[in-house]
Amino acid sequence: MRQLLSFSLLSFFSLCFAVLTAAADYHEQLVLRPLPLSALLASFNFRSNTTLSAFEAHNFRFFPRSLGQILQHAGTRELHLRFSLGRWDAESWGARPWNGAREGGTGVELWAWLEADTDEQADHQWLTLTNALSGLFCASLNFIDGTRTTRPVMSFQPEGDHPNATDTNTHLLYGVLPHEVVCTENLTPFLKLLPCKGKAGIASLLDGHKLFDASWQSMAIDVRPVCPPEGEGECVLEIEQTIDMVLDIERSKRPRGNPIPRPLPGHELHCDTSKPYHSGDTCFPADSTANQDWSLSQVFGKTIKGICPLTDPNVPPVCLQVPDSRSVYISNGGLEKKNQDGMSRCFEIEPETTNFELLLPRPEDLPADNLQAGQQVENIVKPETPLLYAERSFTGHGQERGGVQTILRNPSPDKEVEFIYMESLPWFMRIYLHTIQARIEGGPSDHDPLVQEVYYRPAVDRARGTQLEVRMRVPPASTVFLTYDFEKSILRYTEYPPDANRGFDVAAAVITILSPNKNGTRSATYNLRTTSLLCSLPTPDFSMPYNVIIFTSTAIALAFGGMFNIIVRRFVAADEGPEVSVGSLKQKLVVPLRRIFARVKPGPR
């Protein structure tokens, strides 16, 4: 009876709670999208809100307290933190998830809008923020110092609503650590921020072994204030945690029972029989696009441990983007809902379910070994073409100087792309801005210049990195080469890392594509980042600081001594002046010695 009472009380309270926290909700969703070439994109999204007034009263509810206190302490209005690894293969995988808004370049990226009266105060708060986040996320964020921090002018716009902020007291700072290796120790604190701590719900699928084995992965944390349209309630502070990963299905499935990669026996190979040289002893591997058959437990190593009880029941926790023609099997307790577009379906999970499993079988109407190109595409959702392809690489050779070349390709046949290209480079890459050049492949364009606006803040040795923002455009169906030269400087030997000959990581370039708004202005619609680069600097010999100091000092002493020897002394003929010879030296030494001996020796008196 008592138990029953407490249960009913609890349910009553929880009902009240639900009413109270209409604004402070939480939801999570996993979207699975098979990609060409046996890849699977898994996008995890967790979002929770708390009202700004509750946040300021230290009433955090779903908002993680540890992060909330740091944000309050550092006066942060909006925060974006990214941990990324790998490369998004836009040529085969198409457009990026979330239009690229939830990804970072390789390593760690952090940008935030801080509220401060002066630049110095903003720098100070930024230092506080990076150091605190460094402790919270077990990442080397404290190494984001002045040389790695920039203040972007055009590239980043606040995502949230800042009604009472002015330009003078809100400072955007951007820091990037391309050398940081993202790993399990960053995932654990990430999961701890979630209300269900990764114990239930879709977060239970996340496992360091699978996440960091992915071809590409990006963990993102975004905190921003969101205000409803005027007069419709209170502003809320929203935290969105996102994990996107591209798993290689073949690779993910392999460790089960056969952890060591071994060649497959001949009869298990999937060969492309359309090749003219296909025969019993030759095999061209068939494109495994349509062969995708997997289950959650195969690709993630485990099943979903029920649903997080705090999540909004109206948001289906798992969605799968495959054409309706494919059949999907789910375990008991799940409910499939196909969407209108015919290209995706979502699954609702009943609260009592403890294990939710999803199985995507191989398309049954086609024999797996005998596929034709036209039919392959229908079995997965065709990836969307991105607005722009970008590749960046170094040119030149040697450790003295080099160039950076970015190839920007606009695939659209009729639409021009306008974007902002941002680089934040380390100070020891001395770039020569007068060599910056944008040219269209196959001849110059006769109308508007490609580069429309440049914002450049040169590097200061050991104090500040280069910040380069270029607003430029790429005409339809053309390729633009953006190039500039730089010089590599030699550092003091204490400034080299222990693995000096590995090279220095150069952060990814951030490309923000602009699209015209209704009111004539342009705003960011799509982001992409190039890969990071590895720049090798000339190195001194680390083994011989003493030798160098001694040799140089000797050379200087020889010059100084030789010079002053000539200046100070008098000339005499060779036979003039006091005698300096071995004989005279001997005399000088022998006479006093004899005297001493004479005293010591007891001679006859």
Added chain:
Amino acid sequence: MNGINGGKATTVGRTAGLYIGAAVLRLALFTLFPGLPDLLTGRVEISTPVTSFKRLQEGLFLYNHNVSPYDGGVYHQAPLLLPLFALLPSFAALPVFTYLLYIAIDLLSAHALFQIAESGEPGASALYTSPRRDKRWGGFVIAALFLFNPFTIATCIGRPTSVFTTCAILHAVVKAISGAPVGAMVALAFAAYLSMYPLLLLPPLLLLSYDRQLPGRATKSLAQFAATNIGVVASVLGMLFSMSFLITGSWEFLPSTYGVQLTLSDLAPNVGLWWYFFVEMFDSFRSFFLAVFWLHLSAYVGALTVRIRRQPLVVLTLLLGIFAIFKPYPSISDMSLFLAAVSLYRHVFPLMRYTFLVASIIMYTTFLGPAFYHLWIYAGSGNANFFYAITLVWGLGLSLLVCDLTFAVLRDEWEVERPEMVGKEIRQI
């Protein structure tokens, strides 16, 4: 009378021919080998962080686009160079004007050397006349040696801004010899403004212009003369600095141009001894050794000025040699200036003891230096020690030359007192 005039006319004709020949050679190198200027500009032996033409272009680009070139780590050259080069037609469109400017500067320097040699100052200063002075080279030979020195030609093609300093120093000497102390001081102030180290040449230059004052307007008191002329240098420098301030709008050019030379924040390799020493230096001793190196550089000024009081031009020559070895960012441009000044002392060459050794070392390092740099930077089969070793040998060879010249000049002076010792073996006690 006619003969003398005719001789003078042929000399003028010959000299003009020499200048035209040198100009044509340079112009031909610029135009026939279009890749050569950029290749030489990129050489560390020619372009240092404080003189590089590529950095000048970057500074100019930033200046033209209203970005302060001193708010960055690339441009470390004097602010007044910016409007000068901004006045020239754009280098990218019409490079020939820049080429002509550099050729003109080389010719001006050569003409200054011509005048110095013709004045007879090297052999016979106001206080001392060498018994060997007849065995000297004329202005034509000196100018030809300067203009056709491979180091000078390479410098001209590589277009570092050190040529402006060279020209200013040589003209300061010419003015001092011709009895125009104010002109000398103004030229020296320009040189000091461009690259700072020529300020150390002030004491010998003061003495040179004091000795060579025109009889009519001579100041008897050395202290008064020195005070007046130091005042001239200071006021010209002050004027140049305030013009720079007006151009750039702030004083941040001071730390960026002179501060870099004082603190050696840019450790780009060059032919000097500083860069590798400070790459390898322990951080806690860095400032101490910077002070020691600067003190060492300035230690020679007083000693030489006092010891060779009777021949201030010798002191200037020796100091130029010492700067070519021991200044923070030396290049072969300083070497070409020093060699030109050494050639003025043809008459003491017989007294020098190591001419063959020095010539061999210079040849050896000239060829091996670029090869070892290539092995380190491009081939990867050598390391930094290869190039460092060559700069060490280069420094030792040059300091041997400087010491040897000092010895020869002092012995020349001594043999006036002891004429019977000519050709005899001597020693120093």
